[in-house]
Amino acid sequence: MSKQELSIIDAGLDAAAGACCAPLACGPLSESEAAELAPLFKAIADPVRLRLLSLIACHEGGETCVCDLTAAFDLTPPTISHHLKVLKRAGLIDSERRGTWVYYWIKPAVLARMSALIGPVSPALAGTEGFPIAADVVMGRPVPDSPPC
Amino acid sequence: MSKQELSIIDAGLDAAAGACCAPLACGPLSESEAAELAPLFKAIADPVRLRLLSLIACHEGGETCVCDLTAAFDLTPPTISHHLKVLKRAGLIDSERRGTWVYYWIKPAVLARMSALIGPVSPALAGTEGFPIAADVVMGRPVPDSPPC
């Protein structure tokens, strides 16, 4: 059930990323692209989910038992379960039941694409192309000098 | 008015980024770090604001008149104004009145740091599904090539 959601997401991201070198900074996002991208950011736009994500991401072995996650918060198990569901529906994590316990792991692909969208250029390209934003980041003001695409 | 908010944000980001080489994937976010980071993502977790941001970011000259922005949506001026305010309060954009018109421009620094937080790893790894994030060099981050946490 989360599969087609994922494909939709991927399609959207591909569209957004494929159009130009620096998705956000270059091509104005279309209405539909924005509509597909926004839920991804909404999924991580919560302190609890942000911490959940980082707990899962940094756990050795790459996966984390739910019991370990609930223990890290002052919230009730249902609440944690709810947040995990939100993250999973967004395609940021996946899970599997093994015996009594359920394990969650992170899916870095979507996260990386979100990162690439906001951080104007993918890290790999950054070195070769001298992309604007990385350079003028330091200053508050925009530097209108270079046309990205 | 937005000044102290900004400093708070910067402090939070510095704390989050300074603690470790790969914020999300390495150090489990503290409660307070998550509390300061989440609003940043919430600010862009809306289709309209995402489009606003991209419209401003990709506009030639680096700044955009509000009138151009409202024209790009089916929403009323007050609504656009509201979204711009949200983005500004988050520290993602700034504005200035010049005569009759108000111009907005993007502040790439915060955006770049958000990007670094969620996508701290090279995209090569991102393609492979499933496993954790080897924390390595980040795009813009001045990570001293020191111990990977």
Add this chain to the structure above:
DNA sequence: CGACTGATTCGACGATCGTCTAATCAAGCC
């Protein structure tokens, strides 16, 4: 000054969100 245009603030409305308790499902063990 007074009218006009562009942008924001104010209040109100329905919709969504985050959290909880209670109930249910899943697997292991007496």
Add this chain to the structure above:
DNA sequence: GGCTTGATTAGACGATCGTCGAATCAGTCG
């Protein structure tokens, strides 16, 4: 089979969010 433990689902509640119309503020120009 019947407990026990771990995790999720269901339903309810208050809080926050996105949008609007109306009113207000800021400049410009007759």
